Amino acid sequence: MPSISTAKVTLPGDTQILIEREFDAPARLVWKAYTTPELVKRWWGGNHGIVTSAEIDLRPGGSWRYVMTADGGFEVAFHGEYREVDAPGRLVNTEIYEGAPDGVGVVTTTLTEMDGRTLLSQLCDYGTRQVRDAVIDSGMETGMQSSFDELEKVAVSLG
DSSP states (O other), X not given: OOOSSOOEEEOOSTTEEEXXXXXXXXXXXXXXXXXXXXXXXXXXXXXXXXEEEEEEOOSTTOEEEEEEXXXXXXXXXXXXXXXXXXXXXXXXXXXXXXXXXXXXXXXXXXXXXXXXXXXXXXXXXXXXXXXXXXXXXXXXXXXXXXXXXHHHHHHHHTO
């Protein structure tokens, strides 16, 4: 049964955001949906716009960049570099919102499968409390919840 807006967001440290959400799909399918450009285009924007570009060079040292035209007509873009890639269980990458390029985050994503379902855990470290709080205040949780709802739909559709 799909989950809707069930991600839990906590603040485990002064510079960190922890996001945890269970998906009704095995880890290999969540990973595939999370790391395949044409699939990312289907979920990353959630219900807030159209993803116009998803570029992924999935290897340590490789880069990624996602661009969305938001419902208000403005462009939203993020990019970063992969530091660790261990399919289908762990991904570590940097994350930079191009609208505020001084705020670099390091995101550690782990996928843990249990009985055909997957727990996704993302620990985001922004280096300073100021940047972390700016991310929280940006409305990131609303966007993340709808994106993860769509990610689950895409992952389930792959089964």
